[in-house]
Amino acid sequence: MIDKANLQGVMDVLQRAQAASHIVEAQSNRIEGGVPQTEFAADLLKAIRSVNETQMGAAELKTQYEAGEDVTLTDILVDSQRASVAFEATLQVRNKILKAYQDVMSMPV
Numbered sequence: 001m002i003d004k005a006n007l008q009g010v011m012d013v014l015q016r017a018q019a020a021s022h023i024v025e026a027q028s029n030r031i032e033g034g035v036p037q038t039e040f041a042a043d044l045l046k047a048i049r050s051v052n053e054t055q056m057g058a059a060e061l062k063t064q065y066e067a068g069e070d071v072t073l074t075d076i077l078v079d080s081q082r083a084s085v086a087f088e089a090t091l092q093v094r095n096k097i098l099k100a101y102q103d104v105m106s107m108p109v
Helices: 004-030 040-066 073-105
Strands: none
Touching: 040 073
């Protein structure tokens, strides 16, 4: 399921990205004729929540199966794999964002 240390790391990166996006937004509002920018952090949080919902749905399906409800084993396996792939993809996105952040921070000014 979810590794809490990785999830906390993802949330930390998202909070930093959200804070940075507010700074960028405030600076872009000062520029006349500036093109409005999308909120990257908000989109990323939306994606994280979607992955979490996928994982929670897979866990709920497992619980229903264990309780003896009418759930097929193939549905459980497919949902579990879908949740696993979504989490791994999210983890890779986090790693890429963290690497880009570290690259930018190590640039000489």
